[in-house]
Amino acid sequence: MSETICLIRGDGIGPEVTSSAVRVVAAAGVDVEWVELPAGASALNEHGQALPERTVAAIMGHKVCLKGPLATPIGGGFVSVNVQLRRRLGLYAAVRPVRNLPGVPSRFDDVELVVIRENTEGLYSGLEHEVVPGVVESLKVATLSACTRIARWAFEYTESRGRKKVTVFHKANIMKMSDGLFIRCASKIHEAFYPDIEYEELIIDNGCMHLVADPGRFDVLLMENLYGDLVSDLCAGLVGGLGVVPAGNIVDDCAVFEPVHGSAPNIAGKGVANPLACIMSAAMMLNHMGQTAAAERIKTAYNAVLTDGDPALRTPDIGGRGTTDSFTQAMVAALG
Numbered sequence: 001m002s003e004t005i006c007l008i009r010g011d012g013i014g015p016e017v018t019s020s021a022v023r024v025v026a027a028a029g030v031d032v033e034w035v036e037l038p039a040g041a042s043a044l045n046e047h048g049q050a051l052p053e054r055t056v057a058a059i060m061g062h063k064v065c066l067k068g069p070l071a072t073p074i075g076g077g078f079v080s081v082n083v084q085l086r087r088r089l090g091l092y093a094a095v096r097p098v099r100n101l102p103g104v105p106s107r108f109d110d111v112e113l114v115v116i117r118e119n120t121e122g123l124y125s126g127l128e129h130e131v132v133p134g135v136v137e138s139l140k141v142a143t144l145s146a147c148t149r150i151a152r153w154a155f156e157y158t159e160s161r162g163r164k165k166v167t168v169f170h171k172a173n174i175m176k177m178s179d180g181l182f183i184r185c186a187s188k189i190h191e192a193f194y195p196d197i198e199y200e201e202l203i204i205d206n207g208c209m210h211l212v213a214d215p216g217r218f219d220v221l222l223m224e225n226l227y228g229d230l231v232s233d234l235c236a237g238l239v240g241g242l243g244v245v246p247a248g249n250i251v252d253d254c255a256v257f258e259p260v261h262g263s264a265p266n267i268a269g270k271g272v273a274n275p276l277a278c279i280m281s282a283a284m285m286l287n288h289m290g291q292t293a294a295a296e297r298i299k300t301a302y303n304a305v306l307t308d309g310d311p312a313l314r315t316p317d318i319g320g321r322g323t324t325d326s327f328t329q330a331m332v333a334a335l336g
């Protein structure tokens with residue numbers, strides 16, 4: 001039976017990396033009917049809207065989406081489509097597994113952590129205004145309900161994956177109310193429902209120092225929206241960069257999978273974007289859909305291509321001299 005999956009190709013390198021992932025999913029033997037949907041800067045040009053209503057409706061209907069990165073104008077312009085999508089679809093939990101890959105050069109070889117990011121609140125609430133000329137405010141929002149549901153989600157995830165420890169990054173020494181609420185909720189959920197999971201709270205600046213000194217000490221990291229954004233990229237740097245970190249935004253009735261990286265306009269159209277983060281996101285998606293054998297085949301294939309170590313196959317960001325296409329072809333051959 002064929003699977004129906006929504007596809008947003010995205011901006012910048014988005015079309016290149018999503019095309020690669022689509023080829024790899026087909027080579028893994030999954031019969032997919034892709035429902036292509038407009039979103040982002042390209043949708044604004046072609047449809048007059050950065051997030052057309054039919055895109056939201058289709059993802060709500062089909063419940064699963066693979067999404068390329070969407071460009072967000074800096075310092076003005078339309079509201080980030082990534083943020084709008086997460087809000088409209090209620091995708092409050094982002095999960096980003098960060099681990100070493102065979103043959104990918106990195107400073108550490110024992111990274112096996114997961115960043116869980118609250119996706120809907122904090123400074124991403126979009127509540128900004130000018131108080132008087134020359135003075136602006138951005139409001140950081142934290143609610144009991146959202147802090148509690150992300151804490152529950154994080155502990156549930158930790159338990160279901162057999163992981164052992166949750167570390168919450170926060171700055172409750174300064175933001176006593178908002179970050180204070182976040183850690184109180186996490187601590188309550190831990191005490192009430194998951195006392196057997198190890199629990200730790202770290203002030204985020206100290207946490208970042210520990211991350212770059214000894215990432216192997218961490219297991220699951222839980223944090224609010226902006227911290228999750230920053231720490232995800234930091235963690236990507238621990239294992240070889242943005243080209244190798246996937247993500248899923250997952251709630252009960254809807255899930256959107258996407259690479260952690262952005263649209264990388266500096267390399268768009270050059271054919272050198274690393275498609276692996278998008279391929280790994282597709283593998284996460286297949287696991288989520290119960291297509292675990294196909295997901296495992298994809299994982300085995302990229303491990304084999306990377307272990308082979310041929311620099312002509314892999315992209316420059318991970319030490320190769322290949323292209324998006326050479327890596328994709330190697331994946332297809334490994335799957336074939």
Ligand code: ATP
Pocket residue numbers: 013017069070071072242243260261262263264265266267272273274275277315317
């Ligand atoms: P956006 O504004 O959409 O977030 P950005 O360029 O600010 O885009 P990213 O797209 O996250 O931020 O990328 C930062 C840099 O990392 C890029 O300029 C690019 O050099 C590199 N990079 C990101 N993703 C990849 C990838 N898949 N393959 C190779 N290099 C990448």
